[in-house]
Amino acid sequence: MNLQEEALLDYCGRHSSAEPEWLRNCNRKTHLKHINPRMLSGHIQGRLLSFLCSLLKPSLVLDIGTFTGYSAMCLAEGLAPGGKVITLEEDVELERSISENIGASPYANCIEMVFIDALAWLKEHPQLQPELVYLDADKKRYAQYLEVLLPMLPPNSLLIADNTLWSGKVLDAGTAAGDADTAAIDQFNKLLAAQQKMEVFMLPLRDGLTIARKKP
Numbered sequence: 197m198n199l200q201e202e203a204l205l206d207y208c209g210r211h212s213s214a215e216p217e218w219l220r221n222c223n224r225k226t227h228l229k230h231i232n233p234r235m236l237s238g239h240i241q242g243r244l245l246s247f248l249c250s251l252l253k254p255s256l257v258l259d260i261g262t263f264t265g266y267s268a269m270c271l272a273e274g275l276a277p278g279g280k281v282i283t284l285e286e287d288v289e290l291e292r293s294i295s296e297n298i299g300a301s302p303y304a305n306c307i308e309m310v311f312i313d314a315l316a317w318l319k320e321h322p323q324l325q326p327e328l329v330y331l332d333a334d335k336k337r338y339a340q341y342l343e344v345l346l347p348m349l350p351p352n353s354l355l356i357a358d359n360t361l362w363s364g365k366v367l368d369a370g371t372a373a374g375d376a377d378t379a380a381i382d383q384f385n386k387l388l389a390a391q392q393k394m395e396v397f398m399l400p401l402r403d404g405l406t407i408a409r410k411k412p
């Protein structure tokens with residue numbers, strides 16, 4: 197993001213609903229203690245996740261790529277009573293931060309943490325029918341995640357994928373300037389846009405956020 201984009205995002209943040217205190221603390225602690233704090237979805241995107249989830253009121257949400265727990269807690273805000281978020285993370289060194297952050301929120305009882313390779317875990321749970329999936333883990337395998345997730349998604353469910361503009365590099369895909377990560381994201385974008393059973397749109401929010409709905 198350039199300076200003007202950052203300033204506009206900051207302006208949007210100041211004119212949107214505030215982060216609850218536990219999310220503000222998670223955001224701050226992540227910036228103090230972790231490498232690459234920008235991986236965290238952040239205020240605006242987090243409010244959008246919470247907003248969409250609240251409209252849907254799902255019983256089961258999959259959060260793929262926990263990091264420090266920010267997106268899992270945003271999604272938990274919109275669950276149906278008795279619903280749960282399963283959040284998948286492969287880096288066990290994050291366990292302490294995640295537990296502390298989620299433990300300080302009102303959602304400790306409805307967020308289940310699983311430390312595992314998310315793609316392998318999904319392949320072992322094809323029977324699950326998540327009404328909302330937030331895909332925010334290893335970008336190189338987004339197309340493989342899509343292949344596994346598509347049959348799992350029930351009608352009217354949402355698949356939300358982060359980083360789908362890849363710092364704007366998707367415009368270089370297929371050219372000499374394009375790298376392997378860019379090619380993988382571009383492949384995912386093309387595959388998803390071609391799905392007849394999905395209604396898809398890309399938002400140029402932060403690093404690109406794709407929101408897709410399984411048609412009834």
Ligand SMILES: C[S@@+](CC[C@H](N)C(=O)[O-])C[C@H]1O[C@@H](n2cnc3c(N)ncnc32)[C@H](O)[C@@H]1O
Binds near residue numbers: 236260333
């Ligand atoms: C961009 S961060 C997630 C940010 C988080 N969704 C949020 O909004 O705060 C991506 C996370 O995915 C994790 N990750 C990467 N590959 C993974 C995999 N194969 N399985 C599970 N987690 C993975 C990384 O360790 C990292 O913590």
